[in-house]
Each structure stands twice: as structure tokens, then as C-alpha cells.
Amino acid sequence: MSEFYSTRVTSTGGRQGHVQSEDGILDLHIAPPAGLGGPGGKTNPEQMFAGGFAACFGNAVIHTARAQKFPVKDKDVDVVATVGIGPNGSGGFGLSVALETTITGLEQAQAEALVDAAEKTCPYSNAVRGNIDVAYTVKTR
Structure with missing residues (x-):
């Protein structure tokens, strides 16, 4: 790469x-x-990971919106990342992640399609896929 x-x-x-x-x-x-x-x-490391994932995923949404010609400005996208840590059942620890994306100016179905496409673009999403379950939720305003 x-x-x-x-x-x-x-x-x-x-x-x-x-x-x-x-x-x-x-x-x-x-x-x-x-x-x-x-x-x-x-x-702490979980806060830093949450901040990095939220910022990176938000930018993936913005990048994807531009590529798909959606009228979305940078300030129209908010991502809240919740990161948890706990035992993984095999003596170690694992993370849980939830990303709540709110997009201004789109219909719900458009916003959901945009977030689905951004999930395939975001480097953090690509890095954790298959390792950490990420719960994605989408809201519009």
C-alpha cells in the first residue's frame, strides 16, 4: 500500500x-x-481512539457525500463515537464501538446509504472490520 x-x-x-x-x-x-x-x-487510550474514529469516519462521510454529489457541507456531519473496553472471554480484553452519525439536509434513506458507503471508505472502519463489532446509527436533522 x-x-x-x-x-x-x-x-x-x-x-x-x-x-x-x-x-x-x-x-x-x-x-x-x-x-x-x-x-x-x-x-486515556479509549478516548483517543474514539476521537480518532469519530473524526476519521466523519471525514469519510463528507468525502463520500462529495463523490456522490450530495449537498452536504463539513459542518453538516456530526459523529459521536462511544468506545468501551471489557474482557473478551479468552483472558484478554476487547473493545466495543458505536458510531452515531447525524447529517443535516438529507432524507433518512439518503443518510443511511451515505453512511453505509462511508463505512467502506473509512480507514478506521476498514481496520477494525472483522475484529471489533461497530454499531452504526444514522440520524438526520
């Missing part, structure tokens, strides 16, 4: 540590959330 872009991020100290990108733009102390027995008060 030829790449349009790549980045490099270093994590030190695991879930109670620090992450920093090679350019220094991402520079965060992380901690387990209180819900996992940690101190909370800092971001």
Missing part, C-alpha cells in the same frame, strides 16, 4: 504514562479512568 501520510507516536509508561508525536503536537499525559480503577483526570 502506498501511503499518503504516516505519523509516529511514542508511548511511555503504558496507561499511566505519556504519549507524544514525533512533531510534538500530540503531547499528553494519560491515566486510567476512574471506571477502570485509575485516578482519572487525564485522557
Whole structure:
């Protein structure tokens, strides 16, 4: 695969540590959330994954809308990602993901078709397919 872009991020100290990108733009102390027995008060890997997936999927919707000539502007697309973590039944852990996409200016059937097409375009969706079940919901306004 030829790449349009790549980045490099270093994590030190695991879930109670620090992450920093090679350019220094991402520079965060992380901690387990209180819900996992940690101190909370800092971001965590699930929040970062949720933010990345939401932004990437939103852009896939926008890209697909333009390709299909739908009159959708960037600000017309909101994606809320919910990411959960729990035991996977084989001694490890797994993630659950739900993406709720809201699109302004389209009929429900159009919005659903757009999200279905975007799911095939989004790099995050392509990366997790077959590994993480993602629940997709679509709303219009």
C-alpha cells in the first residue's frame, strides 16, 4: 500500500504514562479512568481512539457525500463515537464501538446509504472490520 501520510507516536509508561508525536503536537499525559480503577483526570487510550474514529469516519462521510454529489457541507456531519473496553472471554480484553452519525439536509434513506458507503471508505472502519463489532446509527436533522 502506498501511503499518503504516516505519523509516529511514542508511548511511555503504558496507561499511566505519556504519549507524544514525533512533531510534538500530540503531547499528553494519560491515566486510567476512574471506571477502570485509575485516578482519572487525564485522557486515556479509549478516548483517543474514539476521537480518532469519530473524526476519521466523519471525514469519510463528507468525502463520500462529495463523490456522490450530495449537498452536504463539513459542518453538516456530526459523529459521536462511544468506545468501551471489557474482557473478551479468552483472558484478554476487547473493545466495543458505536458510531452515531447525524447529517443535516438529507432524507433518512439518503443518510443511511451515505453512511453505509462511508463505512467502506473509512480507514478506521476498514481496520477494525472483522475484529471489533461497530454499531452504526444514522440520524438526520
